[in-house]
Amino acid sequence: MLQYLYLLTILCTAGCTLLDRSEPPQIVDVTTDLGENPSVGRGREVNLKLFTEDADNDELDFQWTASGGVFTGSSKDTLIDLFQDSVTVVWRAPGEVGVYGLAVEVSDGVTGEIVTEMLQIAVTQGPPVAELEPDRIVAFQPGQTVVIDGSASSDPDLDQLSYFWRQILGPAVSLQGSNGPTPEFLPPATGDYVFELAVADNIAPGVGDTSEVDVVVIRVSDRGGRGG
Known part of the structure; x- marks a missing residue:
């Protein structure tokens, strides 16, 4: 009887140890x-x-x-x-x-x-690229606006871009929508209108790159044309 109880004690101890592990x-x-x-x-x-x-x-x-x-x-x-x-x-x-x-x-x-x-x-981080349309010639029509196309600008990291436009030559005009890729202006007269564009991927304060500047010449002519 004592041997039986001793065996039960050993089995219980081993089993409880396994269960508690x-x-x-x-x-x-x-x-x-x-x-x-x-x-x-x-x-x-x-x-x-x-x-x-x-x-x-x-x-x-x-x-x-x-x-x-x-x-x-x-x-x-x-x-x-x-x-x-x-x-x-x-x-x-x-x-x-x-x-x-x-x-x-x-x-x-x-x-x-x-x-x-x-x-x-x-x-x-790769720098963004500013890309403007080719130089072109448009017909002068009083009251008719001209669109500048910078929508081909891109960023290799697919970051959202900020657009910075500046007129560097020609009769002074005001750009409408200059915070986007396709602003427009109303030419007051014929002549060559030259604009530059830089884009930036300022995704956070103090973070980001600015592209090299791209330039486009838009000639507003009495004869018009498709440019080149």
Whole structure:
């Protein structure tokens, strides 16, 4: 009888130990909305998605850190693995180009173990390009406006552009819609009207580039024409 009780005690102790044992959390994957080997323009945002797994369905604490840039929301929080196996945070790239390291730590508050995953994001920035229409000749018609076309201007990072127009030759005119790519003017007389355009990708204060200047000559003539 004593031997039987002793055996039960051993089995119970072993079983209870197994039941009480907690498994550390696991990071299954970390992805970005830019795919693998992500690169992003200065000041742009990246969505980071963390996938986790915990055999015990513990509440998991996570914390993100980065060698540059900022997290627009909370970089640390708690997720309940029983109902939620992923969480998304948003990282905004800094204003300096380079390769930045991001890391996330996950713990369950039970095992005392912390698991870590790291990734790198390249921050790049190409300057925008101002591109005006070819020089052309238009017919002078009193009261008729002339449109200048700078809509071919572009930015390699697909940043929104700001437009800066300036008249450098010809009878003085006022540009209507000069904050956009296709302003127009009302020529008071015939002559050569010369304009220059620069574009900028000022996506955040102190961040961005300005293009080289492009120039167009619009000749307003009594005879008109299609230009060249």
